[in-house]
Amino acid sequence: MADSEKGAAGRPVVVGVDATPSAEAAATWAAEIADARGAPLHLVLVGADTSAPGWLTALAASLGAHADVVPGPGEPETVADTLLARADGADLLVVGSHGTGSSGGLLAGTAALRLAGSSPCPLAVVRGSETDRTPPTTGPVVVGVDGTGAGNDALDLAADLARDLGAPLLAVHVWSDVVAGAGGGAHRRPEDWSELAARGEGMAAEARRRVAARVPDLAVEARSVEGTALRTLLDLAESARMVVAAPRSASRAPRPDDGVLLGSTSRGLVGFAPCPVVLAPVRVPARTG
Structure with missing residues (x-):
């Protein structure tokens, strides 16, 4: 299928990552989407150390992705703000669901909930039926x-x-x-x-x-x-x-x-669905007067 038909037009699939299995599953899921849509894959880590850790370098190499480390405290609010900035002009923003801020039955992390309804591009929260299971690859x-x-x-x-x-x-x-x-x-x-x-x-x-x-x-x-x-x-x-x-x-x-x-x-859905959840961007009402 031609890239023009897919609509990605070179816009990246951006993934917020950290050193958790959930983030790795999200990045792997995002790589399949990026490949199917003809889009580049960007991995973004917010951390105090600006050098890329070994796990990030290895993950990016295995997925054919570009990796960035953005200076910051790594707190959910900072991570969310960084990803929102990267989402501007992206084809898709992807996060895992079991990172920092997860608790109880609502397994989506604080950053994911902060992003839901705020991202200027579609947001995917990559979930599985259990924290240690990969997301499904079949079904409608x-x-x-x-x-x-x-x-x-x-x-x-x-x-x-x-x-x-x-x-x-x-x-x-x-x-x-x-x-x-x-x-x-x-x-x-x-x-x-x-x-x-x-x-x-x-x-x-x-x-x-x-x-x-x-x-x-x-x-x-x-x-x-x-x-x-x-x-x-x-x-x-x-x-x-x-x-x-x-x-x-x-x-x-x-x-x-x-x-x-x-x-x-x-x-x-973001908190409890047993499969990835993709949210369309919220429409911003036109200003009048």
């Missing part, structure tokens, strides 16, 4: 769709990744007759169940048409599922190669269709 690319501009961005990103990796695409629209109220409570929607189900099927069909127009030869399945977005996507992630989603911008006001898990889906 799963994406949640909702018909919004951000949802379409996630769908386009997922279609491109599936195409480049030779993987099938599963697009899922999740709907519910229970929605969030203005005060944070929940209430039932006034529409009839059959009307909501038909609307969901229409959303899935539109996602299928969009993918077919963008990547005509891609194997794609589109489903409409009643439930909650987080639970549905976590279930599908059990057999997925990766899950793609669009984080909700904090600048956007809640909508009734967001459901009772408003604002928690992307964070829940």
